[in-house]
Amino acid sequence: MQSKDINTPPPRAALPKVQLQNYVVYIFFAVVLAFFAITIGDKGFLSVTNLFNIARTTAMITVIAVAMTFVISAGELDLSVGSIAALSALTCGLVMQAGFVWPLAVMAGLTAGLIVGSMNGFFVTVIGIPSFLVTLGMMQFVRGLDMRITYTNPIAISNPTYNSIFGSGSLFGIPSLLIWSVAVALLGFVVLKYTGFGRQILATGGNRMAAEYSGVNTRRIKFAAFLLSGAAAALAGLLYTGMMQTARFNFGEGAELMAIAAVILGGTSLFGGKGTILGTFAGSLLIGTINNGLIIMGLDVSEQMMVAGGIIILAVAFGKKPSN
């Protein structure tokens, strides 16, 4: 159809340029592992028990961070996830305490998460308030609700089936918490990378107007991201409950920041449009490993926080594209 001869350059056979920034989380992970292996390898850091321990304690953050990857990729933020985790835990605990079967309690917990998620989605997409503000308010509101429900009293969970599936149990020797986090990450990976929904999430975050002009219902996509985030946070709450065999109002305090850190460390753009679940998974493990290693090294909580914070800043600084 073209009458003119345009000298299209032949496709270049050169290797794609490796962008170090995309792999910084894996490099850091390797460095941190190596460092701990050398310094505290003899103190049990490398034992299977301890490695599983890292996986178990980071499971909740991983689950939250996977959904957070969707929210951030869509150009939004969800600060309410930590509070939602506790709300789900308490809801689940109360329903079991009232004598219902555990699957019903699980449904109730997840429903609580979906309700808060849909409220976030409503205020962001229908009312049009920036998600930072909506979820900041929601974080406070729901945490207050968490405290009010049981007047900060913990609810003991004595159902062994529940505790095994959502906490201390294992399958073929693999801790159930690790299975949960890997399953959620895999699911997230597939959905973000290979489904129409995932593509629309990225397009919405990359350029909302262009996505709309291309027929993407960006409000629905963002709403769905908040629903997903609410559900994932609720699942994380169920996992906290199973691990501790208790539901407490203060579950997930600070989890939102850890999750965001994991997402950004992993290479997802804070401005939306670019997201990687694998990176998020690695980012979450990196944070978990640092915390675990520092504990074994005998640092106290205050020192742990300082070192972990410093490492996060360093990793993000290394991952930053050189600005021109």
Added chain:
Amino acid sequence: MTVPLILEMTDIAKSFGSIPVLKRVSFDLRKGEVHALMGGNGAGKSTLMKILTGVYSRDGGTVKIEGQTVDLYGAKGAERAGVAMIFQEFSLVQTLTVAQNIFLKREPRFAGTPFINGAEMVRQSWAILDELGVDIDPDALVSSLSVGYMQIVEIAKALSKKARVLIMDEPTSSLSEAETSALFELVGRLRASGISIVYISHRMAEILSLCDRVTVMRDGQTVMTENCADLSVSRIVEAMLGAGNAASFAWKDRHVPQTARPVVKVRNLRLDKRIEDVSFDIREGEIVGLAGLMGSGRTEIAETLFGRRKAVSGEVIFDDAPVTSQADAIERGIALVPEDRRKFGLVLEHSVGANIILPNLARFTRRLFVQDAAASQVVQDTIRDLSIKTDGPEKLSRLLSGGNQQKIVIGKWLVRAPRLLILDEPTIGVDIGAKSEIIDTVRAMADKGTAVLVISSELEELMAISDRILVLHSGRIAQSVNRRDIATEEELHHAIQGHKHTAPARGAA
């Protein structure tokens, strides 16, 4: 020539890696001259100008300003040499006032103190703006100004730094007709006061009426420098394209049978404010041009056809049923190539392929999953059919030239074989080669039966592409003319100006 040169760039060379982008380019500028610099994207214009403004360092050649060899090291070096760029994407701080912007980082102080003398700053701003003959309040916030005024503030800022050479890059691309003529007057005054201007634009008519000389670049070399008086549009086009390539800018008399059925019928459309009563049809295979001044409501009509905007009254009938929403419009085969491709057309940080697939996701999705193999075949075909110049489908669309970016936006809709294609200013910031390719593509689509609506401020473009031209004036379709009944661009120009007082003598009431 008796007029002294203010700027002489001789044998400028620059390579990026092993790729030479400038091959011994020479360019000069006389005192008080407006000198147009033209060329397709990738011809080397912006690289040359970035060397002149100290953004890039040159590999070879010399730059002399008023006979003195200068270094132009960094932005400061260019400023010292008296060279200033008037940015295409404006670089003013929106939340500060006009005066604060003009004197940003150079604010006058109270003698011997670090405190800013606001009154003095405003007084000096008045002086500069007066000299420019424009009526802008130095205390006004920049964000409250129209784009045209913002540009004037940019100029004022440059002059306050004692700039003698101004580089203007597509200065009229986002200006209204009135703002454009105001800018031209201003350019005339600057020229009279001895300021020299390098004027970069794709708009031929503008250049021929405004500039003294034209330099055309192609493939990193200057291929022509001539006095404007000796030039015609076709000569410039020829120089830009290389020999014998200018043909497709010519109009082709396409035959659309009167019996072809209308794809879209617009009836008594009324939108808020600007559009009062607009009716027209577009038939199968017909290319209709919509002419009108900027801000006359053309884009609003396009958005209404696309289902993004609700009419106050009247209706849009598409294939015998009204358009109810944007989703409905897309579903039934309406496509819109929006005015601002960077804002509305592309996800710039995503690949060429991802952008082409985006509006077609539903087609390539089976049971939730995107069928990447099938999609990538279509992407390859689109890249080939539109000759999109890219290293591959994975290249970020941000990295492509304006023309190739626009081809992506057109291509992503082409995949759907739309019944109605609306193009809003499709060739703004698009080089001439890509422009004629886009025109070819649109014609080919119309030949297959697609109804096309082209909105453009460039009459030359409308004259080249349309079968019929609608003239929008005062919120109504003032005229609907068959292209074959219009002899010259000038006739169309008068029709658009309508009975405006500023219309030239011929059209005076």
